[in-house]
Amino acid sequence: MSVLLIFAFFILFFPLLGVRTDDCMPTRCRKGGPLIQSPFRLKDQHPEYCGYPGFAVYCDEKNDTVLVLPLSLKFVVKKINYVDRLVQLYDPGKCLPQKLPYLNLSVSPFHFLDTDNIFDVNLFNCSVQKIYLGNVISCLSDSSHYFYAIDLDGYDQWDLTSCTSIHKISSVPWYVFDATDLHLAWSEPACDICERRGQRCNLKNYSSGRPIQCIDKVNTDPGGSNKPLFPGATLASVLVVTIFAALLLLYRSIRVNKENELKIEKFLEDYRALKPTRFSYSDVRRITNQFSEKLGEGGYGIVYKGKLSNEINVAVKVLNNSTGNGEEFVTEVGTIGRIHHINVVRLVGFCAEGFRRVLVYEFLPNDSLEKFIFQADLKRNSLSWPKLQDIALGIAKGIEYLHQGCDQQILHFDIKPHNILLDHNFIPKICDFGLAKLCSKEQSAVTIMDGFHQTMTAARGTMGYIAPEVLSRTFGRVSYKSDVYSFGMLLLEMVGGRKNVDHEANTSQVNFPQWIYNHLNVGEDLWQNIEQEEDRSIARKVTIVGLWCIQWHPTDRPSMKVAVQMLEGDGHNLDMPPNPFPATNATSSAAGLRGRQYHNGLPLILESE
Structure with a gap:
């Protein structure tokens, strides 16, 4: 009760000191960080009326000041010059050209500094280095892909064979392709007027006249009067002490509630940004x-x-x-x-x-993995062995995230090359979750259809990639290990360059997974036609991991976490898995490997009950 009386006393007498509360006081995310004041505002602290539309910033987990530009591009604010109306931004991903295709300043209050020297640029991805095109964009390029920015007005004069147009970027200065910092300016609001006077900028009602007004930095009263209404210094001192005591008492009682409110607001804001x-x-x-x-x-x-x-x-x-x-x-x-x-x-x-x-x-411009591994002419659009290894590792990490990285375990049930899309950097992305199922991480098995023994047509997945236990419980219970089996078949297809179900194949031939296991088991070198030793090592490692993943019984297969570790490790240390195939009368003799062209027929698994 005493706290409430002190607070009431504070409310009644605080205005008599000629002082006003100011919700828009300048602040920083951390010591040494840029000062945040009008027209900028701090989302978690300043009300919306403190800032101009498009100037909202927030403090991230590192206490960096972050500005979000259209469309949802995040930059760290290094400096703000309120006098010259300039802002210096830094790309935390250290690859500014990667964000340029998605940067739309036309719906932003910001613009590039030199508006007279901007160009329309085409971004090209070349499979060979083109020195005459200028400096390669290093953060986008690797040993097999070289990215160049070329002026749209003159790009037809260059030899662009072995190059693919990736993006058209409108109205950008050339320096952005070699820099990590982005320098932008703004025209409105013109707060430099106040800064040059040594005053602060404050926003007025947008419906009347100029959108800003200047206020004194010492006295926060917009009226600008520095004279207190009560001249008695003693009374003022008593009131200040009382106010301080009241604030100290109130701080302890409201601190927890305030922190909870900020957490909830941040969660809702993040949820709105991530929600489809x-x-x-x-x-x-x-x-x-x-x-x-x-x-x-x-x-x-x-x-x-x-x-x-x-x-x-x-x-x-x-x-x-x-x-x-x-x-x-x-x-x-x-x-x-x-x-x-x-x-x-x-x-x-x-x-x-x-x-x-x-x-x-x-939208992912390079289509699906199926396009690159199932083709008659392997020299066209083929992927190098290191790139195939990167793609395999990326898919494995994606499946591992589905199994262990979410609140609930997500079983995909349709892992295959057609459902692996590739972005402009050939980073793989798993898609098509129409058959996916959610279950608890503690759940060891999952039922995927009603009347499990009635029909195989209700089973989830695509023939050739479906784990044996999905078709018949004789082989075990359906779990996350069913995705591991599909991933193993995908790995073997990446190595062999052929589908594991070939309806036109001769049924007397041994299927590729069994053929390759038989030859590996007797110590044959299956990759003698691959020129580079490093490439042979990659092919052998990916194949052995694939054979581990397609073990007939789920308990014999590794988890996706272990599969990731196997792909990241040294392939020479991998042990040969047990024979993943039931006993057959098929012969193991087959023609020698030619490059990556193998036969991949896999017999249909029939219901045993």
Whole structure:
């Protein structure tokens, strides 16, 4: 009660000192960090009226000051010059050119400094180095991919064979392709007027005249009067001491509540940023330009290319209206909508309007892994062995995240090359969660269909990748090890360059996984035709990991965490797995390996009960 009386006394007499509370007082995220004041505002501390639209910043876990530019691009603020209206930003990912295709300053209050020397640029990915094109963009390039920025007005004069156009970037200065810092300016609000006077900038009501007013830095009263209404110094001193005591007492009682409120607000803000957007069907038609560009088609429906803006492309999957899509649609939205991992495709939004169901994903320009490993001409679009190893490791980390990195364990049940998409850097991303199932991490097994022994047609997955226990419980119980089996088949396909189910193959031939195990088991060198020793080592390691993952009984397969460790380690230390195949009468004789062209027929597993 005494605290409340002191607080009431403070409320009554504090205005008599000629002082006003100021919610917009300047602050910093950490000592030495940039000063945050109008037109900027700190999200967790300043109310919205303290800052100008587009100038909101927040403090991250490192206490860096972060500014988010359209569309959702995050930069660390290094310096703010309020007099010259300049801001210096730093890309925490240390690859500014990677963000440029998604930077849209036209809807931002910021602009580049020299607006007279900006260019429209085309970003090219070349498989060989082109010295005459200028400096290579090092943070995007590696030993087999070289990225260059070329002026759109003159790029037709260059020899661009072995190069692919990746992005068109409008209105940027050249320095951004060699820098880690981004220098931007703003025109409004013109707070430099106040700064030059030694005053602070404060925003007025936008509906009346100028949007700003200048206030004295010492006296926070916008009226600017420095004279207290009560001249008695003694009374003022008593009131100040009383105020201090009241604040000290109140601080202890409200600190916990304040911290909880900030946590809740930050959670809600983060959730709104990560939650997939719900589109109307008219939005979908607009995004896809009336479904004008088809990317692919399957049993699930049709995928179209779309645009959220001039620079942001998306893949729009329009599901068929067949029975069962409702359940798979809810599964996919509910599952992938909560996942955020570099090796899992990002769900941008969805549409559920009447019988129409649509999923909107990030657009990945290099299509699926299937395009690169299943082709007649292996010299065209082929991937190097180190790149294949990186892709295999990325897929493994993505599956491991699904199994152990989420609140609930996510079983995919359809791991195959067609469901592995590749971005412009060939980073793999797992997609298509229509068959996925959520379960507790402590749950050792999961039922994936009603009437388990009734029919095999209800089993989840694609023939050739389905684990034996999914088809018949004779082989064990269905669990996360079923995804491990599918991943193992995928690895062997990456090594062999052929599907593991070939309906046109001669059934008298031994399937590739069994053929390669038989030859490895007797110590034969299967990779003698691969020129580089490092490439041979990679091929051997990926093959042995694949054979471990396709063990017939689930308990014999490694977890995805162990599979990741095996792919990251030295392949020479890997032990040969047990024979993963049941006894057959098939002969192990087969033609020698030619490059990566192998036969991959896998016999159908029949229900035994």
